[in-house]
Amino acid sequence: MLDACAELVDEVGYEGLTTTLLAERAEVAIGSVYQFFPDKRAIVQALTLRTMESYLQRLDERFASDDLTHWWDGVDAGIDEYITMHRTVPGFRTLHFGDVVDLHLLDEQRDNNGVIADQLARVLTERFGLSDVPDLRFHLEIAVEVADALIKLAFRRRTPDGDDRVLIEAKALIREYLYRQVDARGETGQRPVVQPAKPADDQIVDSAPATQSA
Secondary structure: OHHHHHHHHHHHHHHHOOHHHHHHHHOOOHHHHHHHOOOHHHHHHHHHHHHHHHHHHHHHHHHOOOOOOOHHHHHHHHHHHHHHHHHHOOOHHHHOOOOOOOOOOOOOOOOHHHHHHHHHHHHHHHHHOOOOOHHHHHHHHHHHHHHHHHHHHHHHOOOOOOOHHHHHHHHHHHHHHHHHHHHOOOOOOOOOOOOOOOOOHHHHOOOOOOOOOO
16 A cells, blocks of 8 residues: 555645545555555655655665765765655655655654654764764754755756756755864764865766766
8 A cells, every 4th residue: 555655646746645546556445545544644654654764774774885984975875865765766756754744744743854864863873983962963954954955956857867966066065064064073073084075076976977067
């Protein structure tokens, strides 16, 4: 039923989704839908929670790689996976992490992007030994909001795969912001580091064409 829900929201949007359509697409009786979900909001909430678990699993797999040597490589990985899910995961481009339904769909106390920022802080502290302090979570929440807005803009423009120019700028902005607010101020609990050279534009988004320029 969740797979059917993901397909339908891409086709008709959240407003057009109904339990009747879901039952028809999933090829189940309408009573079977209500056996598990009281309404379409509950169905979408379950789909969103599954999507978040998939996103965090993707991050764990990326973070387990030796290719990531600095914490902002982890941030880049987080953005890359978010972009990839827009391109490949049914329903994600429409629902994201549930804000189209309810800004508090994932947690009654925090908005959806705040929950994602918390999870990013957790994996960053576990993988790179950052100090899990309120300032880090605050700055990550700002970064998540900005990245979310720009990635949504990229996928409203040009091609189904998103506007690479916007995606490149999004990653550059987030990297610069987090360097200035976190690393340069020594708020992470790590020894000071030298700011790395900014990667070439055609290297910032892994999937960008080799000829892409800013």
